[in-house]
Amino acid sequence: MPIIEFRNLFKTYANQEGEEMNALENINLKVKDGEFVCILGPSGCGKSTLLEIAAGLLPPTKGEFLLDGTPRTGTSRDIGVVFQDSSLFPWRNIRKNLEFGLEIAGVDKGIRAQKVQEAIEMVGLSGFENKYPHQLSGGMRQRAGLARTLVNNPSCILMDEPFSAVDHLTRLTLQEEIVRIWQREKKTIIFITHDVSEAVYLATRIVVLTPRPGRIQKLFDVPFPQPRNRNDISFIEIIEKIYMCLNNPEGKDGKIEYTI
Numbered sequence: 001m002p003i004i005e006f007r008n009l010f011k012t013y014a015n016q017e018g019e020e021m022n023a024l025e026n027i028n029l030k031v032k033d034g035e036f037v038c039i040l041g042p043s044g045c046g047k048s049t050l051l052e053i054a055a056g057l058l059p060p061t062k063g064e065f066l067l068d069g070t071p072r073t074g075t076s077r078d079i080g081v082v083f084q085d086s087s088l089f090p091w092r093n094i095r096k097n098l099e100f101g102l103e104i105a106g107v108d109k110g111i112r113a114q115k116v117q118e119a120i121e122m123v124g125l126s127g128f129e130n131k132y133p134h135q136l137s138g139g140m141r142q143r144a145g146l147a148r149t150l151v152n153n154p155s156c157i158l159m160d161e162p163f164s165a166v167d168h169l170t171r172l173t174l175q176e177e178i179v180r181i182w183q184r185e186k187k188t189i190i191f192i193t194h195d196v197s198e199a200v201y202l203a204t205r206i207v208v209l210t211p212r213p214g215r216i217q218k219l220f221d222v223p224f225p226q227p228r229n230r231n232d233i234s235f236i237e238i239i240e241k242i243y244m245c246l247n248n249p250e251g252k253d254g255k256i257e258y259t260i
């Protein structure tokens, strides 16, 4: 059974003239336990919309989102979200930011401290527990945002372009670390990006969306073991295939192509 499933899912928004416009059309996608799925598509194609529906922050207009085979709306403790900006509370230090969700859930103080420490170590922020968000670099804030999600131990983590605001070298490091965390913690990850090379570095499977309205244009398996070598010829070949696909969004007849 897939852990996550989008079934015949549509999302419609009203534009400024009040006309209904599809942002997502007929999304059908099953994500299995332990997969690392990257959702790739041009700006405005509905990636964040899809993620917000999965996070339970937005209802679909039509169709269903299923978690462990059960249709659901609303947030779930089993699904954590990491946004582009880490959205940490500026008035709380890193430890207190991480503790927030556990406090709300009524977790005992001692256990809270232990879980927070584990999450801080997982993302390499030891020694920065007492710093405030403004005292950290952008990359460290994203680490803290990830730790705040990990502390709640969700089985699935949704990430919306989490590394797009950090500098290039930091971004490469964060990509390596998220792979390491995914492998060690056995999470299911759905990761949104418009960076083809990032998707090929991270994903076990890549979903390419068409320009608005977003439909699934093509699915790519990425069968290479981790850690990956960005200079491998097979790595570069798959990047080229995906660029060809993005440059020719002709698959809008509802036919989903699957490529390995």
Ligand SMILES: Nc1ncnc2c1ncn2[C@@H]1O[C@H](COP(=O)(O)OP(=O)(O)O)[C@@H](O)[C@H]1O
Residues within 6 Å of the ligand: 013, 014, 015, 023, 041, 042, 043, 044, 045, 046, 047, 048, 049, 050, 212
């Ligand atoms: N609340 C909203 N009201 C109206 N239109 C929206 C709203 N949110 C997003 N849209 C539109 O839906 C489309 C998809 O948006 P989004 O999911 O943010 O795309 P992406 O994340 O791929 O850039 C865009 O054209 C955007 O302008």
Ligand SMILES: [Mg+2]
Residues within 6 Å of the ligand: 047, 048, 049
């Ligand atoms: Mg977006």
